[in-house]
Amino acid sequence: MTFRTLMLAGAAAMALCGPAMAQVKIGFITTLSTPAGYLGEDARDGFKLAVDQEGGKLGGVPVEVIVEDDKLKPADGKQIAEKFLQSDKIKLFSGIIFSNVAGAVVPGILEAGGIYVSPNAGPSNFAGKGCNANYYVTSWQNDNLHESAGALAKKLGYKKMVLLAPNYQAGKDAIAGFKRLYGGEVIEEIYTALDQTDFSAEMAKIRAAKPDAVFQFHPGGQGIAFLKQWQQAGLKDQIPMVVAAPSLEQKIAAAVGDAAVGVAATTHWNTDLPNAQNKAFVEAFRKKYNRDPTVYASQGYDAALLIGAALKATGGKLDEKPFREAMLKADAKLVRGDFKFGTNQHPIQDWYEVKAVKGADGKVTLQTVGKVVEKLQDSYAKDCKL
Amino acid sequence: MQLLIEQILNGLQLGGTLFLLAAGLTLVFGIMGVINLAHGSLFMIGAYGAAIVAGKTGSWGLGVIAGLAAAALVGVLIELVVIRRLYARDHLYQVLATFGLILFFNGLVAMVVGRAPLLMETPKVLSGFVELLPGIPYPTYRLAVMGVGLAVALGLWFMIARTRVGMLIRAGATHRDMVSALGVDIAKLYTFVFGLGALLAGLAGIVVGPIRSVQVGMGEQVLIMTFVVIVIGGIGSVRGAFVGAMLIGMADTLGRAFLPGLLKMHMSGALADGLAGALSSVLIYIVMALVLVVRPRGLFPVGG
Numbered sequence: 001m002t003f004r005t006l007m008l009a010g011a012a013a014m015a016l017c018g019p020a021m022a023q024v025k026i027g028f029i030t031t032l033s034t035p036a037g038y039l040g041e042d043a044r045d046g047f048k049l050a051v052d053q054e055g056g057k058l059g060g061v062p063v064e065v066i067v068e069d070d071k072l073k074p075a076d077g078k079q080i081a082e083k084f085l086q087s088d089k090i091k092l093f094s095g096i097i098f099s100n101v102a103g104a105v106v107p108g109i110l111e112a113g114g115i116y117v118s119p120n121a122g123p124s125n126f127a128g129k130g131c132n133a134n135y136y137v138t139s140w141q142n143d144n145l146h147e148s149a150g151a152l153a154k155k156l157g158y159k160k161m162v163l164l165a166p167n168y169q170a171g172k173d174a175i176a177g178f179k180r181l182y183g184g185e186v187i188e189e190i191y192t193a194l195d196q197t198d199f200s201a202e203m204a205k206i207r208a209a210k211p212d213a214v215f216q217f218h219p220g221g222q223g224i225a226f227l228k229q230w231q232q233a234g235l236k237d238q239i240p241m242v243v244a245a246p247s248l249e250q251k252i253a254a255a256v257g258d259a260a261v262g263v264a265a266t267t268h269w270n271t272d273l274p275n276a277q278n279k280a281f282v283e284a285f286r287k288k289y290n291r292d293p294t295v296y297a298s299q300g301y302d303a304a305l306l307i308g309a310a311l312k313a314t315g316g317k318l319d320e321k322p323f324r325e326a327m328l329k330a331d332a333k334l335v336r337g338d339f340k341f342g343t344n345q346h347p348i349q350d351w352y353e354v355k356a357v358k359g360a361d362g363k364v365t366l367q368t369v370g371k372v373v374e375k376l377q378d379s380y381a382k383d384c385k386l
Numbered sequence: 387m388q389l390l391i392e393q394i395l396n397g398l399q400l401g402g403t404l405f406l407l408a409a410g411l412t413l414v415f416g417i418m419g420v421i422n423l424a425h426g427s428l429f430m431i432g433a434y435g436a437a438i439v440a441g442k443t444g445s446w447g448l449g450v451i452a453g454l455a456a457a458a459l460v461g462v463l464i465e466l467v468v469i470r471r472l473y474a475r476d477h478l479y480q481v482l483a484t485f486g487l488i489l490f491f492n493g494l495v496a497m498v499v500g501r502a503p504l505l506m507e508t509p510k511v512l513s514g515f516v517e518l519l520p521g522i523p524y525p526t527y528r529l530a531v532m533g534v535g536l537a538v539a540l541g542l543w544f545m546i547a548r549t550r551v552g553m554l555i556r557a558g559a560t561h562r563d564m565v566s567a568l569g570v571d572i573a574k575l576y577t578f579v580f581g582l583g584a585l586l587a588g589l590a591g592i593v594v595g596p597i598r599s600v601q602v603g604m605g606e607q608v609l610i611m612t613f614v615v616i617v618i619g620g621i622g623s624v625r626g627a628f629v630g631a632m633l634i635g636m637a638d639t640l641g642r643a644f645l646p647g648l649l650k651m652h653m654s655g656a657l658a659d660g661l662a663g664a665l666s667s668v669l670i671y672i673v674m675a676l677v678l679v680v681r682p683r684g685l686f687p688v689g690g
Binding site: 038190194225 | 392396399403492500504505515525527599603604638642643646
């Protein structure tokens, strides 16, 4: 009896909604476990915040966000994508943090006629010749991170530097990207192991090499270990350090405290960017999750806003042409400020210099200093025929 | 020359940290015959206990006590609730159960504390440097880590070789039934050993906290290297764990420090960088393979 009433009530409620728009399902494959789990958690929470603020909708279209953890394993990500495509009939995807996972997952989604909107990973192989009409990156092309750091090092007047990165593709890309806009002398390039947590050997080498400054790319826990050990080795007060966003974001700054103070970093977003939508975002994020957003949270939020703008224009339809037309307009007010898609559907945006400072409450936060590069586009766009 | 001395110190320091982890693992494995993959979780619990309490109270001493207590308590609890049921079973069950514990503790810590890495400062007294030799300022904290490793090594040796408990532990490892026939409560003894192993893992976590990142999953990163150490040293041998840890600490550090330079003398820069990177990351496994070729049961094999 109660069951039947419920059904009736449900049917009545559905009828009241009138010709309800079909719900769009979004498959959000991201990294929630492993030490890097906080990256995916923030991207997810940023994305969900945008959906919640619209009451379960994006651009007026009801959406359902289905989240799964790729455990930072390409094979797991691929499996989840196949399940999403086949059993859940999902067409629209987002969420991947790591480029190696994206490399395994994205081709399968595109071949099956799906659409992928990246909130973080932007590997070079999908930015040039391998670009695709159904593949959008709303965060950055990976090289931009390190190019902006190179530009910052040049601006700060460092003539000879030592560069460090883990020994894998993204690490090598980081060093190549840094050199592209740096232009000074590179005394030494040091490649660390991917699972390395002790950097004392490298630091002794740097001390002996006496550079003007160092650039290092070690995201997440590795970056935390590097900064702590850098301070303990007494190098912090001797040799300045320049990094890109993944090696010094809001959570790393909070976790290393004093060791981060004085380090110069580049980013396309920071909590203190003065635009109105950013102020509202930071406040809403803090209120909902009771913690400060990171750059990953901002990217999840912005990716959701861009998807929302496209869904609004197409009325929730995901057909390739109209969706693409709407998406490329990027008709949304993003928390990072100005944003445009290049011809390869990767961002053209400004990069800022930030510095870690200690507040009156003893907490270390990132403060924006100024712009480093304006309207930076990646160097692969010219190879993309779209 | 200065660089070489500094790198040797770095190697000893890494060895000291590895030993703290390996000692507990090898004790539990050698004496109780239990493969405890959750050793890394106890390492994490020690670090979290210390980081949270030190952060809240501002006292490093309280943090250390809290970290040790948390790791030992959780260790004893694991033994009573899970491990005790698995002594008679095959190693595969132990691997399965303790792997499950890893997932459980990672999930628990993420739920209770959150996924964000925690702040853990170096204690004020140890935050400076010491000039050991002119021109080589060495972080005081790293010297302290070496000191802790050495103290634990001596303490363990004394306990196992010279005390009544140590005698029981040695006897329990090889003649379990005989010891229990003589009226010794073997179950209690095993709980004690497991708790001791957990305590050592927790201590390693606390010591490493200010050097590395205190976050969920930090234990699994070090677990593999720790297993390499105890396999090289001979499973169950604390002495072997010490020698193995120093060997691996040294090989890893010196490899990373000097391989690129050595290779560059013989080949082009880019090739040398690539090769050196690859080689130094597998160096410890090469060392392990070499040791096992010469001594298949490790440097200091235990038992018959």
